[in-house]
Amino acid sequence: YLVKQRGLSARTIYHALRFANRFLDHRFGAAMIDLAGLRAPDAIGFVQYLLTGKQPYRDKTITTHLRTFFQYLFGRGITATNLALSIPKVAQRWDARLPRHLSPDGVEAVLGSVRGNPRHGARDYAMLLLMARLGLRAPEVIAIQLDDIDWRAGELLVRGKGKLHDRLPMTAEVGEALSRYLCEERGPTSCRTVFVTHRAPHRAFKDGQIVNAILKDALAATGQKPITPYVGSHLLRHSLATRLVNAGASLDDVCDVLRHRSRSSTMLYARLDIDGLRS
Numbered sequence: 001y002l003v004k005q006r007g008l009s010a011r012t013i014y015h016a017l018r019f020a021n022r023f024l025d026h027r028f029g030a031a032m033i034d035l036a037g038l039r040a041p042d043a044i045g046f047v048q049y050l051l052t053g054k055q056p057y058r059d060k061t062i063t064t065h066l067r068t069f070f071q072y073l074f075g076r077g078i079t080a081t082n083l084a085l086s087i088p089k090v091a092q093r094w095d096a097r098l099p100r101h102l103s104p105d106g107v108e109a110v111l112g113s114v115r116g117n118p119r120h121g122a123r124d125y126a127m128l129l130l131m132a133r134l135g136l137r138a139p140e141v142i143a144i145q146l147d148d149i150d151w152r153a154g155e156l157l158v159r160g161k162g163k164l165h166d167r168l169p170m171t172a173e174v175g176e177a178l179s180r181y182l183c184e185e186r187g188p189t190s191c192r193t194v195f196v197t198h199r200a201p202h203r204a205f206k207d208g209q210i211v212n213a214i215l216k217d218a219l220a221a222t223g224q225k226p227i228t229p230y231v232g233s234h235l236l237r238h239s240l241a242t243r244l245v246n247a248g249a250s251l252d253d254v255c256d257v258l259r260h261r262s263r264s265s266t267m268l269y270a271r272l273d274i275d276g277l278r279s
Helices: 010-028 040-051 061-075 104-115 121-134 138-142 172-184 209-222 234-246 251-258 263-272 274-278
Strands: 155-159 165-169
Touching (some): 010 040, 010 061, 040 061, 104 209, 104 234, 121 138, 121 234, 138 209, 234 251, 251 263
Antiparallel strands (some): 155 165
16 A cells, blocks of 8 residues: 555655554554554544653654554545544644755855865765755655666656656756766766765665765865754755745746645745745
């Protein structure tokens, strides 16, 4: 169900199963599991239990995974009602801040700092450039395969969220960065993934944490202090959207560039349109 109908990645499936197991352990413990006997207070009580702990969850993943689990039970006819509708929403404080972003000069400083690394600067520069210019997510960057690059057409196949694929135009700047890395720095390997580890055997990265580490080191090298203690790769994606909005691009344009499936995701950047908000 998670693979074929929801189209989730292996990492998301792992967390979905993990939260389903935690819920069943919390509700039944060592007793016999009775899925047909689940009720709305069971789901609500588990969410309250997690959100009121010593280290409460600050995101909506827990409720998302639980809704998926209950939708599956209802779809299979195991529960008489869809308990996913009874799960409360997790309070989000997105209105309290603007999207985390860097100024255009800050982005160029980060790219310049990474490019100057004599050991693996070409690789790190190409990875960050894909996010800064095309708005790719970190998992999308490390998932790029050699066959995804169409050099003649100047296009790049992006393996996005939900196993959805998009074709993006590859600018000359991005193409030159990829070509330089592939020709000068990428080690000999049979791996078809574009970006591989620097040390032999040259393998693909397990997740996008390598991108976060590269970005964090570049910020420290350029003397730019992050707005928040956690620095994620979405910083460059937000910076691209912010630059587009400040340049007069509409929210529909930003939605197309970032490949949002829902326009509500792009509304985060509406608060950056100062002139529009003033009028």
